[in-house]
Amino acid sequence: MAQILIVxxxxxxQAVSAAAAFDAVRDVFAAMASGKARNFPVVRxxxxxxxxxxxxxxxxxxxxxxxxxxxGGFWPGNMAKGLTNHQSTIFLFDPxxxxxxxxxxxxxxxxxxxAAASSVSIAHLARKDARVLGMVGAGHQSTFQLxxxxxxxxxxxxxxxxxxxxxLPKLGAVAAELGLPFEAxxxxxxxxxxxxxxxxxxxxEPLMMRDWIKPGxxxxxxxxxxxxxxxxxxxxxxxxxxxxxxxAQSITIGEAQHAIAQGLITADQITPIGAVINGTHPGxxxxxxxxxxxxxxxxxxxxxxxxxxxxxxxxxxxxxxVTLG
Ligand code: NAD
Numbered sequence: 001m002a003q004i005l006i007v008x009x010x011x012x013x014q015a016v017s018a019a020a021a022f023d024a025v026r027d028v029f030a031a032m033a034s035g036k037a038r039n040f041p042v043v044r045x046x047x048x049x050x051x052x053x054x055x056x057x058x059x060x061x062x063x064x065x066x067x068x069x070x071x072g073g074f075w076p077g078n079m080a081k082g083l084t085n086h087q088s089t090i091f092l093f094d095p096x097x098x099x100x101x102x103x104x105x106x107x108x109x110x111x112x113x114x115a116a117a118s119s120v121s122i123a124h125l126a127r128k129d130a131r132v133l134g135m136v137g138a139g140h141q142s143t144f145q146l147x148x149x150x151x152x153x154x155x156x157x158x159x160x161x162x163x164x165x166x167x168l169p170k171l172g173a174v175a176a177e178l179g180l181p182f183e184a185x186x187x188x189x190x191x192x193x194x195x196x197x198x199x200x201x202x203x204x205e206p207l208m209m210r211d212w213i214k215p216g217x218x219x220x221x222x223x224x225x226x227x228x229x230x231x232x233x234x235x236x237x238x239x240x241x242x243x244x245x246x247x248a249q250s251i252t253i254g255e256a257q258h259a260i261a262q263g264l265i266t267a268d269q270i271t272p273i274g275a276v277i278n279g280t281h282p283g284x285x286x287x288x289x290x291x292x293x294x295x296x297x298x299x300x301x302x303x304x305x306x307x308x309x310x311x312x313x314x315x316x317x318x319x320x321x322v323t324l325g
Contacts, residue, residue, distance in 0.1 A: 002099055006320040007306075007313045009105035015312035016112055016305055018119075018148045024304040025116035026123075026277055028061055029245060032300060033274025037061035039246060039298045042253075044073070044226075051076050057299030065095040068303040070106050084140075086110065090306040102319075104306040111141055113301040115148035117245060118198055118220035121293035122152040124276045125243065125284050126196045126218035131156045133180075134194025136187070136208060136231070137201040137223060138162035138171045145198050145222065146174050159185045159193050163201065188212045199223055199231040210235040215288040221255040222295040232292075234259040240292035241284070243273045245301070254296035270294070 031037035037059065044055035058069035072088025079085055088106030093099065130153045135142060138160065158175040160182065162168050168184050175182035191212030197219040199208065210233045213219065223231050237259035244250035251260045251267050259265045273293060275281035284291050313319035
């Protein structure tokens with residue numbers, strides 16, 4: 001008889017720590033770069049109903065092995081109903097038989113796997129002596145980003161800017177909880193102070209200009225995951241060594257789309273972060289180099305953390321098990 005695990009949002013939060021998400025995302029980025037894992041083309045459609053955007057992100061990782069799909073999207077009217085606007089569920093299938101294995105809540109996991117991606121980039125690309133973390137953005141994802149980033153370097157201070165300043169105290173409270181001084185600054189000051197910068201906004205225009213970024217900075221651009229979105233000056237990508245989760249997404253829906261469209265960089269100048277993890281690319285080669293990670297978000301990240309969620313939730317006894325006759 002087939003058994004299906006159901007792992008709720010609450011169970012996911014109990015089952016998957018930032019550290020476990022880091023390991024899962026690092027390993028799947030490595031598998032992608034060595035050709036053992038691949039993402040399938042993303043489907044994303046406007047439903048023409050409730051103003052909703054709906055789609056699928058899927059992939060197969062032969063190294064794990066893991067097969068699955070994240071299905072969901074964005075329902076802008078949800079907030080008024082007391083629900084999160086982003087809604088998603090991850091389906092895991094048995095790679096040997098195709099049978100459904102688990103239904104896993106995708107909202108918490110999306111935040112934790114996105115934070116894991118930027119923290120993997122910090123671990124592999126930021127200067128070892130990075131001390132000031134700059135946060136551009138203060139929405140839902142930002143607190144997850146901050147928590148994951150501080151585990152990677154001995155940060156002594158957080159500087160932050162957000163287009164809606166009233167959102168900053170929530171981020172400041174997390175910094176305080178982590179024992180870090182927090183300062184709201186303007187964007188130029190943020191660039192002048194920060195050794196590592198994370199951008200995590202819904203912007204459609206450059207928020208950080210090339211001239212504001214000091215030599216040796218690592219910047220993780222995490223907000224741009226759709227055509228038209230943008231967070232930084234395209235000239236910054238031309239000045240930086242650019243890394244990404246997946247090049248095909250980086251040049252079409254990621255931050256690199258603008259530098260590519262303007263002919264400032266070419267796709268072969270963008271390196272999958274997995275190559276650095278695998279040791280086939282040196283990553284940062286000097287203390288004055290600017291490194292930029294274009295985190296676009298791939299289905300295999302979702303599948304990787306959903307596997308951890310299913311396994312750990314079962315171990316903790318917080319997964320529901322449905323037996324099909
Ligand atoms: P949120 O709605 O909670 O917060 C949005 C943030 O963007 C806030 O800081 C807000 O002040 C700012 N913002 C809103 N409109 C803006 C505008 N027009 N210009 C500049 N800034 C603006 O969203 P969130 O869940 O924190 O997500 C932030 C971004 O990250 C979104 O663009 C989302 O699509 C993206 N995201 C990326 C990934 C990935 O894997 N790369 C994963 C999840 C979310």
